Amino acid sequence: MSQPILRAESLGYGTGVVLHSVSFALAPGERVVLLGRSGAGKTTFLNAVHDRLVAAGQRIALVPQDHVLVPQLSVLRNVLMGRLDDHGALANLASLIRPRRADRAEILAILAGLGLSPEADRAVEGLSGGQRQRTALARALFRGGEVLIADEPVSAVDATQAAQLLGLMRARFPSAVLALHDVDLARGFATRLIGLRGGRIAFDATPPRVSDAEVEALYAP
Amino acid sequence: MLPERLSRGSVVALFAGLALLLLPFADLHVAGHDPWAAVGRMAQGVLRPDFAAIEQVGWSLVLTVAFAVAGVALGGTAGLALAPFYGNRIVRLTCVALRSVHELFWALLLMQALGIGALTGVLAIALPYAGIFAKVFAEQMEDADPRPSAVLPPGVDPLSRFLFARAPLMLPAMRTYSLYRVECGLRSSAVLGFVGLPTLGYQLETVFSEGDYGAASAILIIYVSLIATMRLWMRPHLVPLWVLLSGVVLTSLSSPPMGQGALLRFLTVDIVPAPLRNGEGLGAFLAWLWPLLTGQVIPGLAATLVVAQIALVLTGLVAVATSGLVVPSIAGRLGSLAGHLALVILRSIPEVMLAFVFLQILGPSMLPAVLALAIHNGAIIGHLLGREAEATGATLRRDAPRGLTLWAWELAPRLFGRFLALCLYRWEIILREAAVMGLLGVATLGFFVDGAVAELRLDRAVVLLVSAGVLTAGVDALSRALRRRIGADRARIQRDTSC
Numbered sequence: 001m002s003q004p005i006l007r008a009e010s011l012g013y014g015t016g017v018v019l020h021s022v023s024f025a026l027a028p029g030e031r032v033v034l035l036g037r038s039g040a041g042k043t044t045f046l047n048a049v050h051d052r053l054v055a056a057g058q059r060i061a062l063v064p065q066d067h068v069l070v071p072q073l074s075v076l077r078n079v080l081m082g083r084l085d086d087h088g089a090l091a092n093l094a095s096l097i098r099p100r101r102a103d104r105a106e107i108l109a110i111l112a113g114l115g116l117s118p119e120a121d122r123a124v125e126g127l128s129g130g131q132r133q134r135t136a137l138a139r140a141l142f143r144g145g146e147v148l149i150a151d152e153p154v155s156a157v158d159a160t161q162a163a164q165l166l167g168l169m170r171a172r173f174p175s176a177v178l179a180l181h182d183v184d185l186a187r188g189f190a191t192r193l194i195g196l197r198g199g200r201i202a203f204d205a206t207p208p209r210v211s212d213a214e215v216e217a218l219y220a221p
Numbered sequence: 222m223l224p225e226r227l228s229r230g231s232v233v234a235l236f237a238g239l240a241l242l243l244l245p246f247a248d249l250h251v252a253g254h255d256p257w258a259a260v261g262r263m264a265q266g267v268l269r270p271d272f273a274a275i276e277q278v279g280w281s282l283v284l285t286v287a288f289a290v291a292g293v294a295l296g297g298t299a300g301l302a303l304a305p306f307y308g309n310r311i312v313r314l315t316c317v318a319l320r321s322v323h324e325l326f327w328a329l330l331l332m333q334a335l336g337i338g339a340l341t342g343v344l345a346i347a348l349p350y351a352g353i354f355a356k357v358f359a360e361q362m363e364d365a366d367p368r369p370s371a372v373l374p375p376g377v378d379p380l381s382r383f384l385f386a387r388a389p390l391m392l393p394a395m396r397t398y399s400l401y402r403v404e405c406g407l408r409s410s411a412v413l414g415f416v417g418l419p420t421l422g423y424q425l426e427t428v429f430s431e432g433d434y435g436a437a438s439a440i441l442i443i444y445v446s447l448i449a450t451m452r453l454w455m456r457p458h459l460v461p462l463w464v465l466l467s468g469v470v471l472t473s474l475s476s477p478p479m480g481q482g483a484l485l486r487f488l489t490v491d492i493v494p495a496p497l498r499n500g501e502g503l504g505a506f507l508a509w510l511w512p513l514l515t516g517q518v519i520p521g522l523a524a525t526l527v528v529a530q531i532a533l534v535l536t537g538l539v540a541v542a543t544s545g546l547v548v549p550s551i552a553g554r555l556g557s558l559a560g561h562l563a564l565v566i567l568r569s570i571p572e573v574m575l576a577f578v579f580l581q582i583l584g585p586s587m588l589p590a591v592l593a594l595a596i597h598n599g600a601i602i603g604h605l606l607g608r609e610a611e612a613t614g615a616t617l618r619r620d621a622p623r624g625l626t627l628w629a630w631e632l633a634p635r636l637f638g639r640f641l642a643l644c645l646y647r648w649e650i651i652l653r654e655a656a657v658m659g660l661l662g663v664a665t666l667g668f669f670v671d672g673a674v675a676e677l678r679l680d681r682a683v684v685l686l687v688s689a690g691v692l693t694a695g696v697d698a699l700s701r702a703l704r705r706r707i708g709a710d711r712a713r714i715q716r717d718t719s720c
Contacts, residue, residue, distance in 0.1 A: 054375055068368040072389040081369075081385050085376030092381035143374070 003027075005052045011044050018044045020199045026053075026147070026175060033186040034179045036196035036218050042179035043151055045196065049177055050149045059145035061173065063153045067136040071125035075116060075135050078124055079107045082143030110138050113168060115161075130156040137165060141172050148173040152181065163188065183215055227706040229641050233537075240534040243527045248664070249591070252584025259582045266434025270442055278424055278440055282447065284474070285420040287467040288339075288413065289406035292346025294464045297399055299347065300354020307359035319352030321690035323657045324409040325573070326667070328416050329674050330682065334487035338476030342418045346409050350402060357398055365390040396457060403455055407448055408571040415573060415660065419474070422574060429581055437578075441570065448569040491679040498680070513681055517673075518688045521659070521666035525692070528587050528665055529648070529655040532594035536651065537644050539599020540606060544636070545628045547607035560607070567600035572654045577661055590658040590665070594651050602643045606636055641707060645700045652696050656689045 006024040010017045018041040026032065026049075034042045043065060053060050061082065069078045080099055084092055095103065111117050114134045119127060124135060133156040140148060148169055154162035162182065166189045169176060180186045186193060187207045195202040195210070195218045203214055253259060306312045322330075328345035335341045370386040414422025421444055428436040455463070490498060496505035545551045546560030567575075572593045579589030610632045659667025666689050673681040 068372045070389045085374040089378045089380035
């Protein structure tokens with residue numbers, strides 16, 4: 001049964017409105033992918049959905065577009081930050097100094113799946129763009145939760161790896177709302193596609209019911 | 222009062238014109254009776270540094286480092302504790318007051334209360350530095366990227382939020398700045414010798430008065446190498462060790478004992494204006510204040526301004542002339558190395574120390590002070606501009622010209638705004654230092670402060686220091702307004718140039 005999240009709302013940041021009168025509901029098990037040109041409002045949409053779900057008390061994992069890692073901390077500690085709210089201040093302080101063995105093992109397993117094992121104890125500031133993106137993804141995978149919200153989570157890796165990473169996300173989270181710019185990847189991952197254009201929802205349907213022409217129209221000048 | 226936008230050219234014209242107007246009021250004559258002979262004797266000393274007296278110098282070197290490390294550590298800790306509350310008006314005003322008084326003036330005042338001992342030297346550095354640290358740390362906390370904390374799940378407790386997502390982001394900037402402050406501290410500490418503390422400045426004064434220029438040259442060589450190698454020995458993990466050693470060294474320092482209750486007497490009696498202390502009423506207070514204002518405050522401030530404004534314009538000239546010298550594509554590889562060396566030496570030696578040397582050659586007038594300020598500050602700005610010119614040069618097209626043409630056509634236009642901003646930032650510093658030069662005998666404000674302290678009229682000294690603080694604060698505000706109007710108001714510049 002799907003829970004309404006947005007009810008004919010206008011969304012934006014600052015004083016400008018980016019999206020007009022959008023409605024959105026998410027059913028358990030649904031994997032939603034947002035499509036649209038850059039500036040179409042995908043990030044605004046994702047942020048709004050994230051805030052509503054968090055306010056509703058759900059456990060959400062987030063992969064922000066610019067990763068938002070702490071450059072000075074190691075990959076392992078950045079991943080660990082996904083679960084800071086599960087522990088008290090003293091436990092967190094202890095794991096900042098020395099991560100718990102169980103956490104470390106669990107994180108190393110996740111990093112192995114992402115091809116980041118050699119980087120586990122390196123500071124994030126020394127990593128490439130693709131490695132940072134996978135670190136942000138590892139943080140979300142470690143956190144877990146009912147819904148994954150990810151903004152272009154595979155934009156900095158090649159197509160083969162992107163498909164593999166999307167597989168990991170699919171296995172970890174019951175539901176997901178993603179923004180992707182690769183239409184083929186989107187069709188392979190999603191149970192539902194939403195197209196944004198001109199500040200409105202252009203289509204909202206299962207992938208087979210969205211034609212290539214409709215998708216192309218999103219990106220037309 | 223000022224128009225919303227000012228062209229950079231008009232700001233330059235304004236300052237150059239003001240300096241020209243003040244020139245007739247400046248006492249710039251050469252008072253020494255045979256300056257060339259003095260230069261000759263000093264040159265011989267420079268060529269033949271005499272390390273024979275190294276034992277005495279060695280101990281004052283140790284003390285110079287100890288005062289600097291202890292002062293910066295104490296000031297930094299206090300600044301760190303104050304920084305989170307910097308938004309509070311009382312905290313902010315306290316910090317402004319602390320840093321508006323120069324280290325040497327603090328030392329002069331503290332000596333009256335605490336005697337000429339270790340605590341006076343440490344506090345003379347720690348008090349103004351606490352005010353500076355608090356401001357800069359507060360800015361660095363504000364500047365740290367807020368997003369990692371924002372994307373943390375909402376349930377995370379404040380302490381974990383701070384430790385994981387805030388502290389790691391601000392620590393590198395704070396560490397860099399603290400290291401830079403140690404360098405400032407080494408300068409301050411050496412200069413404290415000129416008011417009698419047992420640091421390098423004291424040794425320098427002694428050997429100069431004996432005409433022992435070989436030893437003076439040795440002291441300056443040791444001092445410059447101390448500062449130039451600082452990054453090698455001041456390692457983050459060695460900091461606790463250095464602080465501990467400084468503490469040990471300073472506690473071993475014996476000082477003449479002060480009478481019981483000297484501090485209390487200083488705070489409650491000595492610095493209270495005499496007529497109020499004696500209960501003579503407001504009329505007597507005004508009768509006391511008026512001659513002080515007209516006879517000391519106003520002449521002192523006027524002379525300070527004259528020295529500072531002329532020195533500022535000369536600083537700009539020195540900076541422009543030296544900035545190209547450190548860029549290999551302009552001065553050649555060897556030339557730029559020599560340029561770097563010269564600038565390192567000139568900016569390592571504090572203004573007061575340079576002025577002291579020039580005074581020995583040129584005799585007492587405003588000239589040594591103006592020259593010292595212009596050379597030291599010009600070298601700092603020249604160094605910063607040169608570093609940026611090198612960075613800019615790397616991004617230029619491959620077929621860019623070389624030598625003077627490169628400097629004039631490609632670099633100077635790009636760096637002009639930055640140059641002006643740096644000069645405006647240093648305006649306040651030049652003014653502070655110009656006031657302090659009075660302690661060496663130049664007729665600026667410090668001269669009157671020194672006189673008042675010597676006569677044990679601390680109430681007068683405090684009035685003079687407050688007036689210097691007000692003038693500095695005014696210049697700071699004006700400088701900020703000008704920077705905003707030429708579109709160069711970036712706080713970051715100040716951090717790596719503020720001493």
